[in-house]
Amino acid sequence: MTHLVELPKDWPAEIGEQPERARWCCSQLEMGNILFFPGIPFELPAQALEFLLTQQQSGARIHKNIAYRPAQNRLTGYAGGSPEQVARLREIMRLYSQRAIQFASELLAPYAAHWHVDFTSFRPQQEKGRQIRESARNDLFHVDSFPTRPTDGDRILRIFTNINPSEPRVWLTSETFDELAARFAGSESMPLPRNFAGLRRAVLRLAGAAGFKSLARSPYDRWMLRFHHFLKAHRDFQANGPRTRWEFPPNSTWLAFTDMVSHAVLSGQFALEQTLIISRQSLQLAEKAPVKILERLAGCTLTLS
Numbered sequence: 001m002t003h004l005v006e007l008p009k010d011w012p013a014e015i016g017e018q019p020e021r022a023r024w025c026c027s028q029l030e031m032g033n034i035l036f037f038p039g040i041p042f043e044l045p046a047q048a049l050e051f052l053l054t055q056q057q058s059g060a061r062i063h064k065n066i067a068y069r070p071a072q073n074r075l076t077g078y079a080g081g082s083p084e085q086v087a088r089l090r091e092i093m094r095l096y097s098q099r100a101i102q103f104a105s106e107l108l109a110p111y112a113a114h115w116h117v118d119f120t121s122f123r124p125q126q127e128k129g130r131q132i133r134e135s136a137r138n139d140l141f142h143v144d145s146f147p148t149r150p151t152d153g154d155r156i157l158r159i160f161t162n163i164n165p166s167e168p169r170v171w172l173t174s175e176t177f178d179e180l181a182a183r184f185a186g187s188e189s190m191p192l193p194r195n196f197a198g199l200r201r202a203v204l205r206l207a208g209a210a211g212f213k214s215l216a217r218s219p220y221d222r223w224m225l226r227f228h229h230f231l232k233a234h235r236d237f238q239a240n241g242p243r244t245r246w247e248f249p250p251n252s253t254w255l256a257f258t259d260m261v262s263h264a265v266l267s268g269q270f271a272l273e274q275t276l277i278i279s280r281q282s283l284q285l286a287e288k289a290p291v292k293i294l295e296r297l298a299g300c301t302l303t304l305s
């Protein structure tokens, strides 16, 4: 099960002299715990937050969230505003992305040299009662797996900030991936993954190297995506699985490996989030990574690289 580890707002400032604290934070995350800050541990201008609170999302049934791609400085999922509004929103999300990444590079220094910066998101919709297809629902327990961005065994780390001035963001967490794998991996509906034949692996590896990342889905990525859908559709686990309820108050920040922490978002509106893909080479507790857990159970390699 997941525990909440609360840290003081000034924690990162001390990290420079004490690298063992950064390793401790990494280890807490890798054990399936949530690092929680009761405030926003980096600077975000008040006017920027006020602007975000006035935004409503367009095409909500098509796009889950408004996404920002830091590498291309590109905004998607937002089509409602004037060119000035679009530019302002992009600028604010760029700022959040930069500050959150800078903060994480101090808090979790061992990861920073090899991580890949993924998307930033803004979630302006009320999660409670949201009408959306089952595989996209946030209010059902799941561990994250991205259909279009396979990680090949690397880890999905997410930084969340609740910018709602009055309402908490409410999560449930259940068992962590190691416990879920012991419960479900190898069952009739979730047979253990198998390695691809040599030729297929070689072709997929070439596709990845040539830039067709979404095609280069390893046996690990295929199993994790299937498991994401399986767990959301598992009525008994959703209704009766063990659970802990967390309320993340206004202007708080939390971090978790969401491929390890099973989570369901019950309610809340207006959150910012930054995703970082952490190289499995830089983990402190590599044996606890989902890919290692599955490889132990399956008895074979499940990655392309």
Ligand SMILES: [Fe+2]
Pocket: 142, 143, 144, 258, 263
């Ligand atoms: Fe999720």
